[in-house]
Amino acid sequence: MSLNAAKKKHFRTIGHNLNPVVIVADKGLTDGVVEETLRALNDHELIKVKFAIGDREIRQQLISELISATNSDLIQTIGKIALIFKAADKPNPTQRFQTC
Structure with a gap:
């Protein structure tokens, strides 16, 4: 899914x-x-994933692999944190976009 x-x-x-x-x-x-x-x-559909990896190139590769493996969209990366989104088949309105 491509997001605008x-x-x-x-x-x-x-x-x-x-x-x-x-x-x-x-x-x-x-x-x-x-x-x-x-x-x-x-x-939650929208989550943050922390990559506790020091090497920037390996970290970027792992982010790409995770996006591919989960069939999700990368929204943003800041440092060691990736924000990713994947629409749920049956969204739970009580869990959606909640802070954890």
């Missing part, structure tokens, strides 16, 4: 107050990390 600039700006505004709900560390993208990201995206 206005929609991305709206998501960046919402994402400002969110805390990371998934952390990718030294072991990289394991099946568990991908599953947890999918679960969080299904619950």
